[in-house]
Amino acid sequence: MNNMNKRERLKQKIESHLRHTARQLVKFDTLEETLNYLMDSFWMEFTCDFVAILLKSDNLLVPKAWKGETRQVETALYFQVPSESKLLQEALWGPNGSIGEGEEEFHMALEAENLSTWFTVPLKEREKTFGLCIIGFRNFVPLILEAETYFVEFGRDVAVAIGLAKEKERQKRKIKGMEWLRENIFPGSSIEQMVEKIVDRAVKGTMAQSACVYLYDDQHFRFTYQPPSFGLETFREHLIMDENSTIMTLFPYLELAGGTELTVPLVVNLKTIGVLHVSGKENGYFTEEDLDLLEFLSLHVSTLIENARLYQNEIESRSRLQRIMYHQQELMKKAIEEESLGQMTKTVNSLFGCSILLLDRFIRPISHCFLHGEEDMLNPILQAVKEHEMKIATLRSKELWLALPGNEEPTLGIWPVTGVGQSLGYFVVISRPELWDSVNRLTINNAISLFANEFIKQKLVLDAKEQVKESFINQLFSHQVEDLNQIVQYASLTHWNIMDPHRVAVLSMTLPEKQGDHLHLIDREETKSKLWDQIKFKISSEYTNMMTSRKGDEFILISPLTNETKGTEPYWKRVFGSLKKITHSVNPSIQIYIGVGGKTNRIEDYNDSYKQAVQTNNLVRHRFVKTGVALFEELESYTMLHQINDMSSIRLFVKKKLSPLLHFDGNGADLFHTLRVYLERNGNIKETSDALFIHRSTLLYRLDKIRDLLQIDLNDSDQRFNLMLAYKLFDLHRFTLPQIR
Structure with a gap:
């Protein structure tokens, strides 16, 4: 009976202590204060040898606070645990308790600490699981299993207190973050100044080793590194987005804590304009608190970064347009002053800052202006052009990009120069397709129009010269x-x-x-x-x-x-x-x-x-x-025969000798051709039949028919001479069969 009373009094004492501790926990403002008070209360009340609190970060249990002589709790109790594990759902007692799936590392860690008796308290409130608390004894201590309900309920109260402490810390961080933004980020700052402050804050706030910002280039479907960065890590200049990739492909820990790197998107009006990326956590893995900090930065600086980028692009566009207008005026001036195509090519070279080559409509070089270091590119360009000559000849409006010999990437752009409905020449640049935005394309179209005008002017001059020459030849x-x-x-x-x-x-x-x-x-x-x-x-x-x-x-x-x-x-x-x-x-x-x-x-x-x-x-x-x-x-x-000038007599002679063959009801043209070949072969039957690809008997039949139609003896030398003369006159004066029929 006394033993029963003792157990009841002990249960009441435990329940009273847990309630008192729970009431005290909600008074603290920070997670650290909450966890320290919780450990001290257990340490003093239960005179235990070991107390540790493990908090859940994604699928990891991370030691946050511990007390008592321990060996390697910071690493031994740092392990993955499935969400459905009993460690996070129920109060467990040891060392005789059953080992659930995924709990082997936990039991081995406690055995390594030589704890004879231990129990856990899950820190869970509704569906939110924060982790667990471990109380251990090196000597055997009989546990009051009936008190499990008290500890489970106490774990819920602790979870509420932890949630409140985290929320208070989050609010404090927001206040500090707002103060930091007010003191460091100013409207009108350049994008480089903003990025420098942001990556510095990201590194210091998350204890990362490196941080950078990537901005999305929607014209070329890629993320582009925006300097400056923080740390010693070297970041790639471009990260390409193809049809098979997503942001998660490029940044695996996008809005996901628990890894060695962490990334948050920079969003403006539901559009991703870039990402803030940190890597190399000094003490393990990035946490939810780190994610909260980066998300806070993203929320408040995304619009400022986008505005700074748009403003910078506007300044660059204005400067570029001014430069383009100046060069356009120079180009127009040279065209008006009838400067050579070579002078105009040099002006376009200074306009675009790349090597320029001008070809005529037969794809032959007219003029060129190469950048320093590219002077020997003429032959490789002509080789590439020669290989694609047929494709180039079909260009009418759009440009064509080719790869130079030995290269895989296209670096040779070719635009057709057209005018009055025909191809006049070709404009060639050594560059990369992605560099030619709408402004550059508009500019190059204007330059090509001026080249077309110059081509037309030169063509008109040449045509005029040709007309004078033709008139001269006609007189001559x-x-x-x-x-x-x-x-x-x-x-x-x-x-x-x-x-x-x-x-x-x-x-x-x-x-x-x-x-x-x-x-x-x-x-x-x-x-x-x-x-x-x-x-x-x-x-x-x-x-x-x-x-x-x-x-x-x-x-x-x-x-x-x-x-x-x-x-x-x-x-x-x-x-x-x-x-x-x-x-x-x-x-x-x-x-x-x-x-x-x-x-x-x-x-x-x-x-x-x-x-x-x-x-x-x-x-x-x-x-x-x-x-x-x-x-x-x-x-x-x-x-x-050329000396005979009487055309009517010539036609009459040819018609008299050969036209009867063409009036034959059958194929008179065959008889006309057969007689010509027969005469050219000096009347040799075998050679004639071989030349006509007909049988000997067919040839003899045709010759008989020719004799009947012409009423002549083909063996007579005079008759054969007259026929041969008729054929020569027929060829000499380009008669056609209908003309002598």
């Missing part, structure tokens, strides 16, 4: 020269010694026929004009003393005989081969033909040489397609 090639003095005067102005012996050559080209392409005459003419421009450029660089012009569909080449030192035929074959490479690079299906007239000894001979070149060109297109070039003087019988 007329049947009777009307104003000899004017021709000599023009030749003198162009430094052309017209009195020296020359040869006139006519160049023609045929484009591949596509289905429906015969209707696009304008496109075909534009293609020919572009090819002719390239050919003229090639001739001006390789054959400097050769004159070029155009007469309708005929492209005229006038070359002095001094160029033929190694022979007339080798020289013109070399010219043909050189020009053929140009057309082949554009389209291998394009064919060119060159007919070369006789030499001139006086001005009146140019008309004859031109006519000879025209007729020779006709023959090349019909008879010498494979060679592509022929000299009038080497055509032998054609040279004599």
Whole structure:
């Protein structure tokens, strides 16, 4: 009975002590005071050997205060514990209590302290768990298990007191934070000054080793490091946000305590403008209190940082616009003063601060201005341009970015220079795409417009010169020269010694026929004009003393005989081969033909040489397609036929000899072609059938039909001569089958 009374009195004493302690705890303003009073009360009342309070930080139990001789409680009782662990839910007694999942480290730590008896008090109020209190004895002490209810209830009271103490501390920190903001952060401060104060406060408030601010660049989808930072850690300049990443990917401890780093977003009007990041906690891991501090800083400085950034951007934009306007005026001035494209390129170089290259419409360099250290970039640029020539030629408005040889990142920007509906050239910069914002693009469009105007001015001058030259050529090639003095005067102005012996050559080209392409005459003419421009450029660089012009569909080449030192035929074959490479690079299906007239000894001979070149060109297109070039003087019988000037007699002769074949009800064109091949093969049946890819019997049938239609003997040499003469005249004068039908 006495033992029962003793147990009851002890239970009442414990209950009374716990109630008194709970009432006292709510009076303290700080967590430290609350925890110290709690330990002292247990230490004095229960004469225990060990008291410790562990507070929960995320999934970690962290020793916050302890009393008694201990070995390594600061590290031994620092461990992870699941939220559903009995340590945080119930009062436990030891060492004979059951060990729940995840509690092994806890029991091992208490055994290491040589505690014979211990019990825990969970500090929990409703759904909020703060941690637990441990009371231990080195000697065995019988525990009153019936008092467990008192301790659980007391744990709730302690949890309330801890919550109140934390809230009071939070309010105090806010007050101090507001005072700090008032004393250190001023509206109108530069963004660098603000960031310096913020990272300093973040480091000192969280005991971190390093801190920095990243601001979000929504144009390039990345976080950009904003100096200055605090500490020795080196921070990356850019953190890229791609389609597969989030802020959590870049900052794993975003608004999450319990790690070796901690990050909070800087938010303005529900938009993330950046982050405040700390790392390297001096004493373990960042806590909820550290997170509260950073969130407080974020709440009050985000708007100030954004305003400072916008203000700085405004100042930079204004300064840049002023600089751009100055350079634009300089560029306009140079264009008005008719400065060269080279001078304009230098001005644009100073405007953008990067290497500039200007190309003509055939993607050849016109002018350039390179930065110091990039002077040797011309050849790599031209190599990259050559590799993407077809893609560049299709540019109309948007720019194209290419990588230089040996690089993966695009650093070569190409803009088309267009005017009057056609490509005039290309503007090239060595830079990075992300540097070209809307202001730069607007500026470059203005610069390109000025370049386009300059191109057009130069083109008008060249076109005017070409028109004068064509007029001069028309006079030179007329049947009777009307104003000899004017021709000599023009030749003198162009430094052309017209009195020296020359040869006139006519160049023609045929484009591949596509289905429906015969209707696009304008496109075909534009293609020919572009090819002719390239050919003229090639001739001006390789054959400097050769004159070029155009007469309708005929492209005229006038070359002095001094160029033929190694022979007339080798020289013109070399010219043909050189020009053929140009057309082949554009389209291998394009064919060119060159007919070369006789030499001139006086001005009146140019008309004859031109006519000879025209007729020779006709023959090349019909008879010498494979060679592509022929000299009038080497055509032998054609040279004599050229002297026949009575066109009506010629047409009548050809029609009389060959038209019956075309009136055949069957395929008269086949008979026309068969007879030509038969005559060219000297009447050899086997060679003719092989050349026509027909059977011998088919050939013999056709020859019989030809004899019947023409009423001639094909074995008669005179008859065969007349037929061959008709074919030569047909080719020489470029007759068509309907003309002789």
